[in-house]
Amino acid sequence: MIFLAFLLLAAMFATLFILIKGLVNMAQTTSQDLENTGDGPSPRALKSQKLMQQRILFQAIAIGVIALILIMMSAKG
Numbered sequence: 798m799i800f801l802a803f804l805l806l807a808a809m810f811a812t813l814f815i816l817i818k819g820l821v822n823m824a825q826t827t828s829q830d831l832e833n834t835g836d837g838p839s840p841r842a843l844k845s846q847k848l849m850q851q852r853i854l855f856q857a858i859a860i861g862v863i864a865l866i867l868i869m870m871s872a873k874g
Contacts, residue, residue, distance in 0.1 A: 801866050808859035812852055819848040 822845050833839040
């Protein structure tokens with residue numbers, strides 16, 4: 798149970814870290830990034846997409862760990 802608690806904390810802090818990195822990336826977006834007329838998305842947009850995917854992954858891990866903790870607690874009675 799303690800291992801799951803540490804795993805949950807790690808997933809929560811990883812989610813927070815990636816969220817902050819995403820906010821910093823978004824704050825550094827320039828008008829040139831927004832008005833990209835080249836082929837495909839800008840490098841900043843690609844980085845933003847990657848960070849969003851990582852955040853969703855860590856959130857899913859945290860939710861899965863919470864579900865495991867609740868299942869284990871309900872099984873104990």
